[in-house]
Amino acid sequence: MLELIVISTLNGVLFGMLLFLLSSGLTIIFSMLGVLNFAHASFYMLGAFFGFQLTRWIGFWPALIIAPLLVGAIGMAVERYGLRNTHKHGHVAELLLTFGLAYIIEEIVQLIWGKGPMDYRVPAILDFPAFTIFSTNYPAYKMFMLLISVAIFIGLLVVLKRTRVGLIVQAALTHPHMVGHLGHNVGQVFMLVFGVGTALAAIAGVIAGPALVTQSDMAMLLGPILFVVVVVGGLGSLSGAFIASLLIGLVQTFAVSMNGSLASLFGPLDPSIGPSLLTDVWNVTIAQIAPIIPYLLLVLILIVRPMGLMGTRET
């Protein structure tokens, strides 16, 4: 039991930090544009595929740097030539643009790499067990993923809170016009933020690719969870995104490893009742409902606290 808790906590925090790499960019972009970027998870997928391809050509470590730079550049181009021109037509147009973009990216990825999973492997240098708890070997690569995520989290905080660019970004989140009146090029700041946000998603893709499955449906699988994180944390709140990422990472990981059901808690139903809907519900395990839990949380939060855990505005 203790083993399960320790391993699940580690995995949960790791998944949570990966979610944060994605949701931090998404929530900041939301604050600035006022629109959820539906294609955000697609940039994560691009990161994974670019990482896979570049690893083949030039190795994992250069790929870890170059793939996010490439994806960031694509992100900046999308902001500059796509979203900025659509902005004047309102949020619906922007939303539809990102929606279309998500499908375009998925189709292009399928055209180039096909639908099957890629043979994207953990680099040999990190392919060993970091430590053994009880009887489980914990892979070094997962510790590496955790380390990268935490380092980026700290880096992001330092840049936002301590640098001039960070201050301009913070100010532009709430008062873009005033920032412009003070002589700062807000458009450029937005483009930069979009680039950094998508590059962060790509980093998550490069490092998650070998651990999870690099496949053309990975964006569609992760995308909805990201929206849950951002809404639960509070749209536009970085600290909220952090808390919600960890929360959902942990909840998801623990839920899938638990086999508890009402039957195991209260004992089996009297067999004389016979098979019915009730016996079905009685025997469902937590692991079986694990995929629903984040969305349940989403619905609950929207009903109880629409601005999210740390948000300041209504959604």
Add this chain to the structure above:
Amino acid sequence: MLEVEDLHAYYGKSHILQGVNMHIDAGEVVSLLGRNGVGRSTTVKAIMGEVAPHGVIRFKGQDIAGLPSYRIARLGLGYVPENRDIFPGLTVRQNLLLGIKDVRKPGRWKLDDMLEMFPNLKARADTAAGVLSGGEKQMLTTCRTLMGDPELIMIDEPTEGLAPLIVQQVGELISRIAAAGVAILLVEQKLSIALKISHRVYIMGHGRIVFEGTPAELKANEAVRKEWLEV
């Protein structure tokens, strides 16, 4: 320094500015007066490009109508909006630092001088600006714009909703800006402060300028005051 010719502006279908003509010379203090809703704020917003301008706006000889506001600001035109747009999550010091356009080119106003001028701001230099009082916010936004070293500063309704004592402090700040050689366009409703410090005044009515003259001329002209200013 600033010339506005036949400026029109619209909010949706309503024609707010209907041909505004005005000019401000270097180092001059000019007030733009008038009742609520006659288009004074819209005039400044149109100059800054926040409302789409139709007409000629020249600053230091350059046509700035419709430029992005950051480029207008970089030419040396400062703007303090009436809603006192401070950045509430940032500290007073950070707010002031964001007024600097280019850290490599220090202007005539220094952060420490600003804080010396206003003991209230100095005492709260490292607290979030969101907790300041209305008067302190006004001082902060004005000082923040000054940090960008403008040659002309447009201040929209600086005394609105402030207690008489604070209004006096705002008046002193504006006099100090003028003494430093910065031209000022003051948008106001209160006559007292405007008449005391202005070289010239414009009065707006129905989207155009209806009177131009010195404060003394306005004081003498009871008919204009009755028709366009007094309620």
